Amino acid sequence: MTGQNHGLVLVVEDERAIAELVRTYLVRDGFSVIIESTGQAALATVRRHRPVALILDVVLPDMEGTEVCRRLRGEQNWTPVLFLTARDEEVDRLLGLELGADDYVTKPFSPRELVARVRAVLRRASGAVAEEIRRVGPVTADVPRRRVSVEDGPVELTATEFDLLTHLMERPGRVCTRSDLLAAVWGHRSDAGTRTVDVHIAQLRAKLGRGAGVIRTVRGVGYSVEE
Template identity: 85%
Template structure:
């Protein structure tokens, strides 16, 4: 076990055996862990304790995990969220990402893989991209502070959305293929595909409003940030 305290992770899972398994492995990696078994309890815990990440089961007794995530995001709580789901259909995965989740893992899962995923979303959230402030047209990204803005208006993005935007903005005019973006933003995730990139690009454009045109599509190739 590492002696470093990596922060509090909120684990929301109504199956005690799974919750304990996840807790055990996260504690071994130096995290403090709080567990809850319902959506309402999870929301109260997130508001009170401000965890560094939330591991969130989709199927909860009082509400779905997607609703918990939706409510957090509606309150402008951008804590990284990793979904646990027994559903294996792409539509459910993409739904979770569209709600602002940062990652997902399907059951049954390897506890070591889950811990690795948690560390990845935390690394993305803390900012590991080269430090810089970049502007393309009215769009600006402050990489060290992990802020994006259009003109004077700040745009709230998930950790994954920000990393995707920052990768494009730090390479203005260069077309990044979907494979490039998957490798840079999602790492060596074997279950993330081109459709995941497309969904996140659509989310970015929706949030960027009048600056949406800054993100250009090169059909059959990928995306770029251009004035």
């Protein structure tokens, strides 16, 4: 266990043995942990304790974990969410991403990999990036503050959506393939699949509204950001 506390992680899992296993590995890595077993308890704990991240089981006794995520995002709460579930269908993974989840792990899983993914999500959220402002058309990204606006109106993005947008904005006019974007934004998540990129791009366009036009689709290749 490290001497530094990396913050509080909320684990929402109704299988106690799994929850305790996840807690053990997170604590070894320097995190504090609260465990909840229902969606309602999870929502109350997020509002009360402000965790740095959620590990959220999809199947809970009182509601789907996807509904917990939907409610949080509806409250403009962008705490990083990592779904944990036995489901491995693409439609389930994409549903989680469309709701604003930052990552997705299927059971059985490696506890060490799970912790690594939590840390990766938090690195994206913390924004260890160069201090500068990027502008393309009506879209402005304040990189050090991790804020995005369209025509001076703020836009709320998840950590992954922000990294995807700024990666493209750093390369105006350059076409980035889906594989390039997976490697740059998701890193170790080579299993995420190129459809993951398409889902996040669709979410970005929806949130950018009048600024959505800066993201151009290059059919069969990938995406670029242009005036």
